Amino acid sequence: MPVNNRVFSGIQPSGDLHLGNYLGAIRRFVPLQQTHECIYCVVDMHAITVWQDPDELRRATREVAAAFIAAGIDPKAHIVFNQSQVMQHAELAWVFNCVARIGWMNRMTQFKDKAGKNSENVSLGLLAYPSLMAADILLYKAGSVPVGDDQKQHLELTRDIAQKFNNDYAASIAANGLDPEYFPITEPLIAGPATRIMSLRDGTKKMSKSDPSDASRISLLDTADAIAKKIRRATTDPEPLPDNEADLKGRPEADNLVGIYAALSDRSKAEVLTEYAGAGWGTFKPALADLAVAVLEPISTRMRDLLDEPDTIDAHLRDGAERARTIAEKTMFEVRDIVGFIR
């Protein structure tokens, strides 16, 4: 059971948003608005852990904000903002840098993947990345965090940091009259058929912004033609679709395309297979392309309209940041007292 009704999630403004970001995260953010208090953040401070051109960073920040709004997130009823406007994220991240252990950071698979053989020569920020992510979530004491499967380890670390902070400072937390579980043990929300969308070129690799091949991913701003072409050319095996999910095992490309179809149509993979059992790719790929265009085109049209008015997007971000800051500052007041900082 989540500890409270608040949801937090973040997306990096680094490169173009793709179908994995949409199905694994943004699409799932939308219905949570009915039942939760939602805070959705464009994590620009995370993005600069690897080099970002400043103009491109501004463009990409607005693109993520536009995607949130175009997908159906209401920036007035909930909070949409960019991380760097609320300086408490950096402040709490520093405290967490002093709570978390270097060994914990070194074990992060995403750090190992990004650093590769070059781990001495990447930014210090890249190593400390998960500590800032824990700060994002815990500043707002969010009970649930909807993310794709690749963020699971980071969320486990967030729980470890919360636990260690609560233990290390238990006496001070009590002396300040605060709840002993000061930082909540956050629940990851990783569910549905699209928690890990794979590359269209290679079913064993995650769809990602950093893949050099543009054909490996569908970008949210792709035209209808580009979407259809990429799906038509997606790598597949020669077999027809099976009638049950178990038979997708060992067929990563088929599994991926069925998962995408399921997520785009809000169905399970089993339901999709019931409809398409025995169908060949000549039938399934055009159906998937039509569905993807039908779902994505209205979103990309709305995104383009929003991006034509960058001032309006910036105003939404500023307004969201102001409301986020009110919550974040309340937490930091308490944290400063807990840690022993004079204010």
Ligand code: TYM
């Ligand atoms: P980022 O920007 O890499 O990705 C944003 C969201 O998209 C999901 N995602 C995918 N889901 C399914 N299939 C894929 N191929 C795929 N690729 C990406 C990610 O899981 C994520 O949910 N560290 C985070 C950003 C972050 C954050 C946070 C998230 C910073 N602070 C606090 C939650 C809470 C990241 O790099 O996401």
